[in-house]
Amino acid sequence: MNFNFLKRARVAVLPAALFSLFIVSPARAQEEGVPQVVDEVVAQVNTEVITLSMIKKEMRDAAEALKAQNKELTDAQAQAEVAKRQNEITATLINEQVLLQKGKELGLSEEVEAEVNKRMLAVVQAEGIKTLEALYKAMRDSGINPDDVRQTLRVESMKNYVLGSEVDRKIYLSVTDAEIKSYYEANKEKFRKPETVTLSEVFLSTVGRDETEVKARADKLVAQLRAPGADFGAVAAVQSEREQNGVRIAPQNKGKIGTFAIEQIGSEAIVNALKNVKAGGITDPVKTEEGFMILRMDERTAGGDASFDENKVREAITISRLDKERENYVRQLRREAYIEIAPPYKEALLPLLEKNAPATTDDLPAPTKKDDKKP
Numbered sequence: 001m002n003f004n005f006l007k008r009a010r011v012a013v014l015p016a017a018l019f020s021l022f023i024v025s026p027a028r029a030q031e032e033g034v035p036q037v038v039d040e041v042v043a044q045v046n047t048e049v050i051t052l053s054m055i056k057k058e059m060r061d062a063a064e065a066l067k068a069q070n071k072e073l074t075d076a077q078a079q080a081e082v083a084k085r086q087n088e089i090t091a092t093l094i095n096e097q098v099l100l101q102k103g104k105e106l107g108l109s110e111e112v113e114a115e116v117n118k119r120m121l122a123v124v125q126a127e128g129i130k131t132l133e134a135l136y137k138a139m140r141d142s143g144i145n146p147d148d149v150r151q152t153l154r155v156e157s158m159k160n161y162v163l164g165s166e167v168d169r170k171i172y173l174s175v176t177d178a179e180i181k182s183y184y185e186a187n188k189e190k191f192r193k194p195e196t197v198t199l200s201e202v203f204l205s206t207v208g209r210d211e212t213e214v215k216a217r218a219d220k221l222v223a224q225l226r227a228p229g230a231d232f233g234a235v236a237a238v239q240s241e242r243e244q245n246g247v248r249i250a251p252q253n254k255g256k257i258g259t260f261a262i263e264q265i266g267s268e269a270i271v272n273a274l275k276n277v278k279a280g281g282i283t284d285p286v287k288t289e290e291g292f293m294i295l296r297m298d299e300r301t302a303g304g305d306a307s308f309d310e311n312k313v314r315e316a317i318t319i320s321r322l323d324k325e326r327e328n329y330v331r332q333l334r335r336e337a338y339i340e341i342a343p344p345y346k347e348a349l350l351p352l353l354e355k356n357a358p359a360t361t362d363d364l365p366a367p368t369k370k371d372d373k374k375p
Contacts, residue, residue: 039051039052039053040052040342041342042055042090042341042342042345043090043093043094043339043340043341043342043345043349044338044339044340045094045097045098045101045337045338045339046097046098046101046337046338046339048097048101050090050093050094050097054093055086055089055090055093058089058093059079059082059083059086059089062082062085062089063075063078063079063081063082064078066078066081066082071289087345087348087349087352088352090345090349091349091352091353094334094339094349094353095330095334095353096155096159098330098333098334098337099158099159099162099163099330099333100155100158100159101337102162102166102333103158103159103161103162106162106165106166108158108161108162108165109158111161112154112157112158112161113154115153115157115161116150116153116154116157119153119157120132120135120149120150120153123135163326163329166329167322167325167326167329168318168322171317171318171321171322171325172314172315172318175314175317175318179317180310180313180314180317183313183316183317184308184313187316188306189306190316191306191307191308191309191312191313191316192303192304192305192306192307193303193304193305193307194261194262194263194264194303195261195262195263195300195301195302195303196259196260196261196262196300196301197259197260197262197274197297197299197300197301198258198259198260198297198298198299198300199256199257199258199259199260199274199295199296199297199298200232200233200236200254200255200256200257200295200296200298201236201240201242201255201257201293201294201295201296202218202221202225202232202235202236202239202240202250202255202293202294203240203241203242203250203291203292203293203294204217204218204221204239204240204241204285204291204292204294205241205290205291206290206291206292207290207291214291214292215285215287215292218285218292218294219285221235221239221294222282222283222284222285222294225282225294225296226282232254232255232282232296233254233255233256234254236250236254236255237250237251237254237255238250240255241291242255255296256298259299262274267286267288269286269287269288270286270293270295273286273295274295274297277295277297277300278297278300279297279298279299279300280296280297280298281296281297282294282295282296282297283295283296283297334353339353
């Protein structure tokens with residue numbers, strides 16, 4: 001759908017009556033002739049509308065996500081925190097809608113659907129499930145609607161493809177040789193080979209347990225693992241309580257968790273625990289939200305000097321410019337769109353839209369079309 005005939009944004013106000021969706025119960029209609037409001041249109045974006053029920057659903061999802069991040073929050077506390085962001089959530093939905101419509105205009109629907117199928121099949125493989133149908137059944141049995149999941153993936157993929165092809169790729173290709181050389185000279189620290197660590201763990205959960213007792217058990221295991229001849233993998237297979245889908249994984253992986261660049265480890269407590277540990281060494285117990293980790297340094301590789309790689313420098317410049325350029329792009333889409341805000345919401349939403357509420361929460365560069373050259 002092409003709206004290029006609209007040369008500038010039109011943010012208007014319709015009569016309040018036009019922004020309500022009504023349903024009339026037959027009995028009440030006969031007795032009183034009074035319609036009952038069941039939903040309300042908050043904004044119109046070209047031919048699509050954003051309703052109050054859509055906003056409330058986003059707020060419920062956000063509250064659930066907030067509780068998952070902070071298990072100490074009650075339902076009421078999470079909902080109250082999210083309620084403070086209702087206007088931001090609404091502005092984000094408006095931005096999302098112009099991106100989705102642009103994606104359809106660019107003919108990305110088939111590519112997005114293929115991406116959704118690919119991601120669902122990846123879940124099938126990761127979970128060891130034989131077919132998509134079996135995955136969908138398992139989801140339904142867990143109270144999850146597969147159609148809702150697919151739609152969420154569809155929306156996120158469409159936003160990513162639009163921003164990737166219309167913004168990210170153009171930034172990447174527009175960077176000049178002079179800019180690349182200048183950025184590298186000014187930011188050599190970013191291009192040093194990072195120090196990496198390969199780790200294994202014994203994890204002890206504190207969920208539903210006395211933390212002091214779990215810590216005492218962790219201390220005993222550290223002493224055992226530091227003793228001459230100790231077999232970390234064998235101990236992890238028996239003692240580690242890390243689970244995936246309700247099944248302990250240590251008997252299979254012997255506690256191995258992978259290789260990481262030190263600078264990419266998000267936990268300061270873990271970084272500090274690893275600071276002076278050499279290959280083969282065992283850390284003291286590290287307290288986490290869910291329990292205690294005992295880490296073994298399987299391998300430690302020192303960082304190196306900075307080395308010039310044009311593609312990496314170009315990618316770094318692209319990432320440094322993404323936020324501003326994505327905001328500019330979404331602002332332009334809104335200018336070209338026909339947007340109308342319901343009177344009760346106009347005063348709160350217009351300032352947010354004018355200063356560009358975030359179009360997406362994604363942190364990484366988005367994928368581009370398959371026939372495009374990728375960064």
